[in-house]
Amino acid sequence: MKLFAQYVKARFGLFVLSGACALIFGLLFFLYGLEPEAYGYGLTLCLVALTIYVARDFAAYYKTHHVWRELLDVSLLNVALEETTTDPDLRALFAQIAREKNELIAAGEARKTDLTDYFTLWIHQVKLPVSAMRLMLANHDLNEADWKKQIFALERYLGMVLAYLRMKSDSTDYVIRMFSLDSMLRAAIRTFSTEFIYKKIRLSFTPTGLEVLSDEKWLQFVVEQLLSNAIKYSALGSTIEMYANGYDLVIEDHGCGISASDLKRIREKGFTGENGRVHKEESSGLGLYLCEQVLARLHHPFVIESTLNEGTRVVLRLDPALLERE
Structure with a gap:
């Protein structure tokens, strides 16, 4: 009733x-x-x-x-709601809801897979300095330089995973403002001062005098990744150059270089190529992947040019007009 x-x-x-x-x-x-x-x-x-x-x-x-x-x-997520009514408008609405639900589930699964893949690679890499320190302890190796090297590697890997998590977070905000490029570059160079000394690598840094429009913290993260690669694949006593060409920041090394076949894939997550097989204790295949992701969000294109056994040249395009057009 x-x-x-x-x-x-x-x-x-x-x-x-x-x-x-x-x-x-x-x-x-x-x-x-x-x-x-x-x-x-x-x-x-x-x-x-x-x-x-x-x-x-x-x-x-x-x-x-x-x-x-x-x-x-019952759980509505498992119900075909469009089958519960004969109203054509409601059926169309429920069908749209079902499509959006499936898209969200697929996006969540893709994000979960991406996170799992990244941490699988990261854990494999972070075990290397930990294992090295355990071995040094077992051998009573108190060489300060060796310990600093392993601790620095561990700090770099921790920094990478924190950057990855911040980058993937929905709450990550990018603070876009004008700042001195030289000030940021000097801070990035200081991070690797011990590495330069350890490998006897000379840095040829030409001040750019540029004010750029970007997120300073994230751009410094990218520069540090590129510097890390340049140092990693440079021979003892070689030179790394850093200079500007207009609004293009150039980081150039004279190390082992990258083969033409590997150059096409070096931005892929986990790809290390021929250099990774030679420097397997140092190559993670994550650095350039993160650079690609961050620079895409900052709208800064970058180009990698390399010749095997001669060196690698990375060009970051920081023209403010590129960001202002977005």
């Missing part, structure tokens, strides 16, 4: 219209002096038709009501 009362309330307009029509026809019959029996006969036929319509409509209303009540006890 309560459900029928809800139905009457939902269809109240229909009942009011039907009653109004009956009154209008009754008034017309009265004004024209027509036989009351004719009016009563016509009203009876209309009531029968209305009763049949209401019975069928209430049956559909009753069925829909119970379908919705049953859905309260």
